[in-house]
Amino acid sequence: TSNLYGEDQLALDVVADEIIKDRLDHTGRVSRIISEEQSEIIIFERKNRKGGYSVCYDPLDGSSLVDVNLSVGTIVAIYAGDDPLQNGRRQVGAMYVLYGPRTTLVYGAGNGVHEFTLNNLGEYVLTREYIQIREQGKIFSPGGIRRDYLPEHEKIVTKFEEDGYKLRYSGGFVPDINQILLKGGGLFMYPATTTAQQGKLRLPFELNPMAYLVELAGGAATDGRRPILDLDCNDLDQRSPVYIGSRKEVELAAQFLN
Numbered sequence: 602t603s604n605l606y607g608e609d610q611l612a613l614d615v616v617a618d619e620i621i622k623d624r625l626d627h628t629g630r631v632s633r634i635i636s637e638e639q640s641e642i643i644i645f646e647r648k649n650r651k652g653g654y655s656v657c658y659d660p661l662d663g664s665s666l667v668d669v670n671l672s673v674g675t676i677v678a679i680y681a682g683d684d685p686l687q688n689g690r691r692q693v694g695a696m697y698v699l700y701g702p703r704t705t706l707v708y709g710a711g712n713g714v715h716e717f718t719l720n721n722l723g724e725y726v727l728t729r730e731y732i733q734i735r736e737q738g739k740i741f742s743p744g745g746i747r748r749d750y751l752p753e754h755e756k757i758v759t760k761f762e763e764d765g766y767k768l769r770y771s772g773g774f775v776p777d778i779n780q781i782l783l784k785g786g787g788l789f790m791y792p793a794t795t796t797a798q799q800g801k802l803r804l805p806f807e808l809n810p811m812a813y814l815v816e817l818a819g820g821a822a823t824d825g826r827r828p829i830l831d832l833d834c835n836d837l838d839q840r841s842p843v844y845i846g847s848r849k850e851v852e853l854a855a856q857f858l859n
Contacts, residue, residue, distance in 0.1 A: 613667055614638055617660035617675070631656055635685045635837055637806045642685060642837075654693070655685035659806040662697075663773030672701035674775025678810035679710075686805060686837070689830035695810035699779050707732070707782065707814065714782065714818040729783070734820035737849040738786025742770040742777040744801070749794035757790070757857045761850075774802065778811050781846045782818060788850035792825070793842040800824075800842035804834050808843055821851040825858040 618638040625631045626645050632653040634643050638660060656679055663673040679694040680687050694710035704719040705728070714732040717725035741761045750758070762768075769787070771777055781787040791802050802808050812822035812829035822829040822845035832841060844854040 614661045614664045621658060621660050621675070625656055630654055632683045633685050634658070635805060636660060637662075637803065640837075653681075653683070655680045655683060655687075657685050657805045657809070659803075662775050662807065666771075666773055671771060672699060672773055672776040674699045674773065674779075676775060676807055676810050678805065678813070686834045688833055689804075689809035689812060692809065692813045692830075695813040697775050697778070697810065697814070699775050701776065705779070707779065709814050709817045711817070714814050716783070732782055732818050733785065734782060734815065734818045734847055735786040736819075736847060738781065738784070738788065738847040739767060740769045740780070740784065740787035741766045741850070742781070742787070742789040743768070744770065744789070744791035745794050745797075749796050751793060751795065753857050754790075754792040754794075757854050760853070760857070761788075774807055774811070778815070778845070781820075782815070786847040788844065788846035788854070790844045790854065791842065792844075797840075799840040802840060802843055803837075804829070804832060804839040804841050805837060808841055808845075809834065812843075812845060815845050819848075820846055821848045822846075823851055823855060825855060 618636050625634055630653055632645055633655045635657050656677060659676040661673055662676050666673055675698040677696050678692055680691055681693050696706060696708040698706045706717045706725050708715055716729040718728045720726050743758050769780060777789050781789060791800055793800050808829050815822050824841045825844055844851050
């Protein structure tokens, strides 16, 4: 099958989406959700409901990596109220789950970013508190096909290579952001290209929650000019270029782009 965006769906994508949708409904606290695997906003009817939350999620980011046994993840953004297409600054919490050699959950809700690890009893145990990203890192993760780079972005990549940055790119957004967070610095970038002028990654499902967590940990996230969290979100398929990680690298990228 294929999803709204013309991407092939693996059976695992569909199963993950159904599990998360059912669990969110079961909480009784979520009124609306949008999933990267669905074509419209899903409404959970609640009688006499007061308050509640809306959730945007990518049930299985990087699912094309499953068949080669590389790490994949789930990304979640949480908003108060009934509108899941809000400005990213209005998030009340965000998280991702990384399914790798360990299954870990990284979460933030305004008071720091914290990592939990799934143990043998099926419990998430706190393993790191108040994760911080240094002002400058030593790694960079450049997404996209290099032949499609615009000249100004090509200069950014060349600069990092000349400065001795280590290239660390897995093809998965969740493991690459997790590496930057837990290593304490670096830069992930997926630029505008000649074939995708708005970039590849989606604002509601991927960029807003990751930008929330990275800013909460002391980093930065922009589209090359504006903070990701300041972009208005108007569409399920809205995309944006992204430069996310340590502040110094994000600012350096902006200098080349502007």
